[in-house]
Amino acid sequence: MIDQATIDRILDAAQIVDVVSDFVTLRKRGVNYVGLCPFHNEKTPSFSVSPSKGLCKCFSCGKGGNAVHFIMEHEQMSYYEALKFLARKYSIEVKERELSNEEKEAQSARESMFIVNGFARDYFQNILKNHIDGRSIGMAYFRQRGFRDDTIEKFQLGFSLEQHDALAQEAMRKGYQKEFLVKTGLCYETDEGKVRDRFWGRVMFPVHSLSGKVVAFGGRVMSTENKKLAKYVNSPESEIYHKSSELYGIYFAKQAIVKQDRCFLVEGYTDVISMHQSGIENVVSSSGTSLTPGQIRLIHRFTNNITVLYDGDMAGIKASIRGIDMLLEEGMNIKVVLLPDGDDPDSFARKHNATDFQAYISAHEVDFIRFKTNLLLDDAGKDPIKRAGLIGDIVRSISVIPEAIVRSVYMKECSQLLKVEEKLLVAEVAKLKEKMAEKDGKSGSYNASTPPPAENGIPLPGEIPPPYESLIPQEGKEGQEFYQLERLIIRTVIRYGEQILCEVADENENPVPVSVIEYIVGDLKEDDLSFHNPLHRRILSEAAAHMHDKDFKSRRYFLAHPDQEISRLSAELLNNRYQLSKYHTKGQKLPTEEERLLEVVPNLMINFKNAIVEEELKHIMFALQNPENANNVDKCNELMERYKEMKQIQSVMAKRLGDRVVLVR
Structure with missing residues (x-):
């Protein structure tokens, strides 16, 4: 925790024009400065910087704030990360609160795990580029997938040797402790006390946190002889890696997501990499799992708009759409794109450049509720029992949408698609919302005998x-x-x-x-x-x-x-967006x-x-x-x-x- 005195020094030193000028070309206009907004595409400058107030503001997209907010938004940092960024810029020593012994031990363990993961990333990259097996097996695979050298370098891809303890032996030879090799999940310990690599014989995909640190790895097997081997192996949960809170590619995508105000969601590592290489960078992957609330919140930090890309596998689509209701509950705008038969985002991206890919998406994206309704309608056919279940499923999806106007529009459209009276859908949604309110304890009733506590004398x-x-x-x-x-x-x-x-x-x-x-x-x-x-x-x-x-x-x-x-x-x-001109204040x-x-x-x-x-x-x-x-x-x-x-x-x-x-x- 940074103490308040240090925060004050940073805020005093961080001149807004100086900070913004590192990223935006500004020109003076009156007492303020203006430039093209870095948070959205525009041709006419609408980004204003006020030196006297220490604030910036885009009067088109609304983004802005003080110097800390600008760095948070532009570099996608947390509040404290942005403060440290500015402290480094102005050579201010950051004094943080003294940690307890327990906190120091926990922090030390976490830092050690990050260091070990960093070593492993560099080791796997070196094997891929310089070892004969890395070049002949790992690099050959990546080249077969169509990955360029700059793409391989950007995503820090690597290769792990067939030898079952190659990483473990090299890490311990260089002084890395067995404890942290096991804690990170890079290795495991046998009953005989031997340390073995988890990812032997695989091409390696590092998983990065929002700030760019390696928190985990995914490994794809290269050998086709042993059919019992899992195709993909991922790092287990650890103190630094919680799968439900991470998205593959978020570190490389965050700025593009903010600028485009949209996030593409795909399933696998190679989908993300191929789309980046084709020029579409605002893409992340849930790594083959259903979306979790933590992952949704991570996306929602950067945009309210998400487009899910599906291949033609109907069974897979039906299994995954159940989790997308959570996106609706977050109030996000969800579109769905169904790619041509035989294509997934990886293969489609390799065949098309960014312009063609974007054109296909624009021409084929469908609102999620309409997509789900049509999908389930085709599945239900004329079976009345299935159609009744379908209506219940759609009603549940609509009921979680927080905006009343959006719910109303969907109910009107779905009543036409389902050939069901709108008032029936309205009544069913109302029942579900009432049940949800009761479940959450939000019935809204007032009990004068047991009022809840006030905050500083101000009633809630x-x-x-x-x-x-x-x-x-x-x-x-x-x-x-x-x-x-x-x-x-x-x-x-x-x-x-x-x-x-x-x-x-x-x-x-x-x-x-x-x-x-x-x-x-x-x-x-x-x-x-x-x-x-x-x-x-x-x-x-x-x-x-x-x-x-x-x-x-x-x-x-x-x-x-x-x-x-x-x-x-x-x-x-x-x-203040508007100020009285000198004409109106002249003489008075x-x-x-x-x-x-x-x-x-x-x-x-x-x-x-x-x-x-x-x-x-x-x-x-x-x-x-x-x-x-x-x-x-x-x-x-x-x-x-x-x-x-x-x-x-x-x-x-x-x-x-x-x-x-x-x-x-």
Whole structure:
């Protein structure tokens, strides 16, 4: 863990123009600099760099932030990796927290395993290039697959000799410990205590982590004499290798995935390598296994769009599509491309260049839900039992999609494809979502007797007392309005949190300064309200925890926050896309937003509360239209009283709001 003082030195030293200029050609425009965005293809510069704010922003694709965010995005590094990158650039010594003895031992073991894997990679490469068997067997195989020398070098391919302990003997001769040869899975120990190679007689494919370290190997057997030998052998799970969290080729593909905003998913090592060689670099492989949540999250870090490439093996396709529902659940956009019969991504890539391959994909890619529906329809035929099962399968896939609008579009299209009434699909999806909500404990019920804990005195959504517990919309227009209002309030907290908004008198009539954070926290707490968005809630919670610290600077604190989501949102909210031109400000001084805080902040809070009251009024009107309530005199009177109370509150707020309030966005 890097200490905060070191982080501050790095942030102070990292001049945004200097950092971005290493990767983007910038030219001065007014007080800022502009250039072509490095995160997407464009012809007109939309990437702006502000030296005064220390921020960059593309106003086309939205990518940007401070110097750390830029390096994280461009080099696909973690927060701490980006800090160390900048520290090296500016020759700043990185001081990290002292590790415990247990942590030191664990770190030492992990580093030793990486070192041993690095040695093995170099050893296998050397055998491939310089040993007679490596050239005649291993290199011959790679050349037969059509791999060029630069491709073999790029993916660090190698060869392991037929001798069962060649690697083990060479490693121990050079001082590498048997313990780590076994821990990495490169070797195993026999009952007699002898060390044997796991990958003898195979061509070798190193598996790289996101940062480029070798975490594992895959080996393909060359001998065809022993039919009992597995065609592929992979490293076992270890302290540095978790198969469910790694994707083959991600290290080489990450920048291309970000730039193209799409990831191609294939099955094998050679599929990835051949596509890279043909010019398509945004491709990864699940290495012959079904997708896991960890692998999906890894892809989702770089893009929301994924295209799965299938060969013509229908049995294999049907077996693999079950796992793709997890991609839908993550909210990803999934396309499917079926390659011509007899071709897999490897063979197809060897026959076509990148332009032809991309053209084929564009012409043949199909949305996953439609692909799955048509595939299962062909399988079900006219059998009513199979068709019923098919409908259930499709409904399950649609039900996991988080976006309501996307679900609605799919239900409409699938009803036409399946020749089933849309309302039946809607009802089935609703049932499944209700079951999932109950399973996850998200029924949304409110229990006033056992409220959940608050964060620093700020109530969480489950604490909101009647009538507000049902008023935080999950989706749709109202949900977006609440989100925007919360976002405006959080923007104010990040920009001006510690600034004094006003003064109030204490019990002795002495003036007490009230900061922006104190005003917002107190105003929400007074009515037992809180934000629905968890990120907004967390930011306000942390601001509340620091609001009495004299040295607390909200803008700096959140911009340098170790949580990537918080720091990125802060950078976005601190950016101004538009500024008044000199023409509009000529001859007059317009008040700045900072000078209008006493007007802006209370208006924001009233607007937020007014949105809640308006939503409550809609709920009451909806309840009054319910026949059960309309026929129940007591219930009807209760609702009318509640409606009257809400209208009175709304009237008071309307007077405070005035005829028109312009929110600063």
